[in-house]
Amino acid sequence: MTHEPHGATSLERRLWLLAFGVVPLLIATTLVLMAGTERLRPDGGWGxxxxxxxxxxxxxxxxVWFVVGERAFDHRRTGIxxxxIVSTSLIVGMAVVPLLGITQALLFPYLWYTLDDTRRSILGSAIVCLLMAFALAAQDWPGSFLFQLLIEIVSFxxxxxxxxxxxxxxxxxxxxxxxxEQLRSTRADLAELSRVAGATAERERLSRELHDTLAQSLAGLSMLAEKSARELRRTSGLLGPGRPDVRDAIxxxxxxxxxxTDLSRDSLAEIRAIIAESAPVTDHLATFEAALDRLVDRFRLETGIESRVVVDLGDQGLSRETEVVLLRCVQEGLANVRRHSGASAARLHVSTVAxxxxxxxxxxxxxxDPATAPTTGFGLPGLRERARxxxxxxxxxxxxxxxTRVVVRLPLEELGDEPGPSAVPPPITFHHPSTDGK
Incomplete structure (x- = not known):
């Protein structure tokens, strides 16, 4: 059992200054005045x-207190x-003037305050008591030693x-x-989680609204524009060579x-990427692996990008919060691949490492170039914020x-034994049938 005696508050510093700075000066002044009166006593008194x-x-x-006492609060060795020095001076003074025995009322609290361990404080108190018994019995040795020892046992x-x-x-x-402090930290964490949950719920609501309104409208516009373009091309072919001006206009x-048509298709692709990024990730799925497979399968079907996922968690389980954050990171990462990469293949690897x-x-x-990437928005900055x-x-x-390689690291909760370090997956090599072997 330990206690920390340092880093005293301003009130404690003032109290110790009073105890070992002001009070000793008052006692010293009193003894000097007593020395003047002792000369007038016929028996000489203490002298x-x-x-x-x-x-x-x-x-x-x-x-000593005025010189190093202030530093003793912040440095344990200086305090010891x-x-x-203080205890030695007082014990030597007690051996000459037993009246100084009253200062042990200050010495014991200071001992407990200075030492940073309860056992050391008890041992230190016993040693100080024994030394004071010897000091106070010095004037009548050994006759009064037993009496002084009993008094010091009571003091101890x-x-x-x-x-x-x-x-x-x-x-x-x-x-x-x-x-x-833990409660305050927990309240701050709960407030942040509540904010994130609210933002996630709002994004999911917006994704449903986009799917039911804007995405459907863009899909219809794309189909109508494509049909109109075909009809115009067919009409132009039916005109023949006799009306070149009309044919050129058509x-x-x-x-x-x-x-x-191209613009509407691009806009529809962007809307679908936003919907895929914001859609719920857990729904009715029972496992993290199933939710991850569903995200990758949907991404592969919608984009035609060859996609593969490998999950290597060993015996280490993930908390529900970690699973959700990982799935959201996968959503946002795949959305970035869909919108910006122009890739033909993508690979996912999930594991536990250290x-x-x-x-x-x-x-x-x-x-x-990551150095020129935007620092705002819902792309890579959103990915960083979600992991943070x-x-x-x-x-x-x-x-x-x-x-591009994106690596997301999330700390595991200590739910059991520390997971053994899995091998860090090496960079993925992409193989394309059209280019292999050339």
Missing amino acids: PARLLFGAACIAVVAV VCFV TISLVLGLTITRSYETSARHEHLI DAEAARVERI GHAVLRLEDDGRGF TVGGSVDIVSAPGTG
Whole structure:
């Protein structure tokens, strides 16, 4: 059981300054005044020399405190050195002027405050009590030693009870403070999760609205434009060579309608990418692997991009939150491949490596310069933000003409034994039947 005596508050610093700075100076002044009166006593009392020596001993305490006492709060070794000097001065003073025995009321609390371990404090208190018993019995050795030892045993007992009680109270207060800090952190995490959940729900609602309205309208527009272009081309062919001006006008109009067809198809592809990125990922699926296979299968059917997924988790299970974040990262990563890469193949690999869930997504597309990538929006910045919500990270390796590799690392929750480090998957090599062997 330990307690931390350092890093005192401003109130504690003022109280210790009063105890070991101001009070010792007052006691030293009192002893000096007593030394003056001792000269007038017929029996001589303690004697002026002894009183002045005691005043010097306790003045050392005040001087040491003003010189290094402030640093003792922040450096444990300095605090221990300061305590040794202070206790030595007081015990030597007690041996000459037993009146200084009253300062043990200050010495014991300071001992418990300085040492950072309860057992050390108990042992230190026992040693100090024994030394003070010898010091206080020095004037009548050995006759009064047993009596002084009994008094110090009582002092040790009182010190022990007060020290353990204060230490227990301090530890309880520290635990409460830690729990309060954890509660604040948990509330902040819950607020962030609530914000993310709200944003996700809104994105899913918008994706449904886009699918039911704009996507359907664009699909109809694309079909009508394509049909109109065919009809115009057919009409132009029926005119024959006799009306070249009319035929040229119809061909120009057909070209414009074909451009409208291309634009509507591109817009429909963008809308579908947004819908795929924002759609629910779990639905009724029972496993993470099934949800991942569904996302990749849908991506392959909609884009024609050769896609493959490998899941290598071993015996390590993923928390529900980690699974959802990984699936969302897959959605956003595939949406980026769909919209920007121009790739013909994509590969996914999910594994556990050294306490992290690692998602690797690679494509053989046109690539880009990560340094010039946009820092706002819902593409790669959205991917980074989603991983950051659970303490993860995203690394992107790409260059023009070399494809893109996105690696997402999410910390695993400590639900059991630490997972054994799986082999980090090597970069994926893409093979194209049309080019292999050339």
